[in-house]
Amino acid sequence: MSYARTSEDFRQRDGHGVRHQLRINERTAHEHGCRVVAVYTDNGCSASKEGASRPGFDRLVEDLARGRTADGQAVEGVVCVADDRLYRRAEDLTRFFAALTSRQGRIYVDPQGVRDPYSQEGLLQAVRSLETAVTETRVRSRRLMNWHWARAVEGVPHSGPGPFGWQEDRITLHAVEATLVEKAIVDRVGGKAVRAIAQEWCGLGVTGTRGGRPNPATVTQIITAPRVCGYRANRGELLLVPETGEPVLGQWESIVTPDQWQAVCATFSPGSLYMHRGSGAPRLHGKRAAPRYLASGILRCGARRHDGTVCHGPLCGQKVKSRRSPYFYTCRDCGRCSISGPLTDEALERLLFPEAPAHALLPDATRLRWMSGEIDLAEKREIIKSVLVCCVVRPGGKGNRPWDPSRVQPVWRCDRVEPTGARG
Known part of the structure; x- marks a missing residue:
């Protein structure tokens, strides 16, 4: 069984990373007298984030535990380019090794050679690989957080998708879009429903920066984002200048005044949709709605x-x-x-x-x-x-x-x- 995984594939979007890993797996298996009977891949899937979906890994574990592939091929082991492709969390290591060793005589193969997953040394090597992967993930995450924070306190625009209302440089206002945002904020403060604003934008043929049609949720995010008044936020917090306590100003042109931004935020109830609402409330990220049905995702x-x-x-x-x-x-x-x-x-x-x-x-x-x-x-x-x-x-x-x-x-x-x- 050959497994390959990449964490990101947002540039070329062609799965070249997993294809290259699978080629290496084929070579490794041939060098050690093995034959690949099934291939499992997770392209653009994180293994370090809790709750991340990895259907390829899940099928691999299921087939290992069952002792055969979906088409009835018997499985005698797993080949992979590196341990951290398979697991970066203790839960995944436990699942993988329990399934792999559920039957006698299996092996685990990587470019370094053949490992005995039943021996104490084989298990210790897997644990050491896990500790290395966890440390690497923490160091990389901290480095990335510090990089984003340093850019944020200097007022540098976000590096993600271009915001609605600005040109591609994320600094210069887009004449048409900025006018729509300003009017929407004024209308919302005046009592107009967000749904009505979204319908108005749809009627004008407006599309988002990713090509989608406006809906109440996206319109709400646009008009309540701190950047509309020039404020810089990072990781769900409004950044403040330490010496003065004033909000950090971004390098981009603002659409409305801070008073107007606070007024439009105050028209929403706290905790609604994706942000805390209310005057001066910071934007929050990563808030996921809890499942409403017993078996969703299971x-x-x-x-x-x-x-x-x-x-x-x-x-x-x-x-x-x-x-x-x-x-x-x-x-x-x-x-x-x-x-x-x-x-x-x-x-x-x-x-x-x-x-x-x-x-x-x-x-x-x-x-x-x-x-x-x-x-x-x-x-x-x-x-x-x-x-x-x-x-x-x-x-x-x-x-x-x-x-x-x-x-x-x-x-x-x-x-x-x-x-x-x-x-x-």
């Missing part, structure tokens, strides 16, 4: 793509107008797999709490708390993740067919013993 798509591979994309809950179900879980990647939300949640509960006590996966106390309603959604999701890697959902057939719980196929964690009869 379910994986089992539909086959045109090339024969399994999609394995996340199924996320969404509210729908349907007589059959108030919400469905639908694949966001291929859109070819959808399943009833409430019935799937019930199937998950039956997997966790089978009728036969001998097949119980969790303590009785957990069952009682779950059934009594004492456990909130977030804790329920953590309980599911403690025993399941994911659940693969097979696509349903056409027509109004009866509910088939066998469509939900659990993938148990390696340190758990799958209970007999739990699938039914």
Whole structure:
């Protein structure tokens, strides 16, 4: 099994990084008398961020634990260009080694040679690689944070996508866009709804810097960003000059005055959308909405793509107008797999709490708390993740067919013993 991963692919967007790694893996496998029977890739996927999606790595671990690939090929080991391509977090190291050593006689191969994953030295080498990767990640993150901060206190514009309202240099105002932003701020302070402003922009044929159509969320971000009045923010905080306590001014031309910016921010309730609202409130980044459905992201798509591979994309809950179900879980990647939300949640509960006590996966106390309603959604999701890697959902057939719980196929964690009869 050959695995390749790159953290970024935003320049060429052609997957050249993973292709080069796979070529090296082929050469390494040939040099050590091995044959690659399956390829797994994660292009542009971080391995150091908590909660980052790595479908290729997840499939690799699942196939290792199962002992065969999706097409029935037996697996005897893994080849990779370096440890940090596979894991940069202790959780991933644990998952990988548990799956790799779940059967005897397997090997791990890299350009340095063949390793015995069952020996103490093999495990210690993996732990040392993890410590090196973690240290490297922290040092690089700190260096990058300091670089951004130093640029920010000098008033240098953000290095990301060009902001709406300015030319490509991020300093000179864009005559048309800046006028729209100023008018939107005035209108919003005067009581106009953001949705109405977004519709007005759409009617004028306005598009964002990435080509998207304006919506209330993007309009809100634009008109409440500190940069509209010339203020510089960094990592969700409004930067202040240490000597005076005054906001750091950016090097770009401003659209409105600070008083106007504070007034438009005050028209929003605190914590709404992606920013703290209110007068002088700093912009926040990285705020992710909590899942509203039990199995969102835990379910994986089992539909086959045109090339024969399994999609394995996340199924996320969404509210729908349907007589059959108030919400469905639908694949966001291929859109070819959808399943009833409430019935799937019930199937998950039956997997966790089978009728036969001998097949119980969790303590009785957990069952009682779950059934009594004492456990909130977030804790329920953590309980599911403690025993399941994911659940693969097979696509349903056409027509109004009866509910088939066998469509939900659990993938148990390696340190758990799958209970007999739990699938039914």
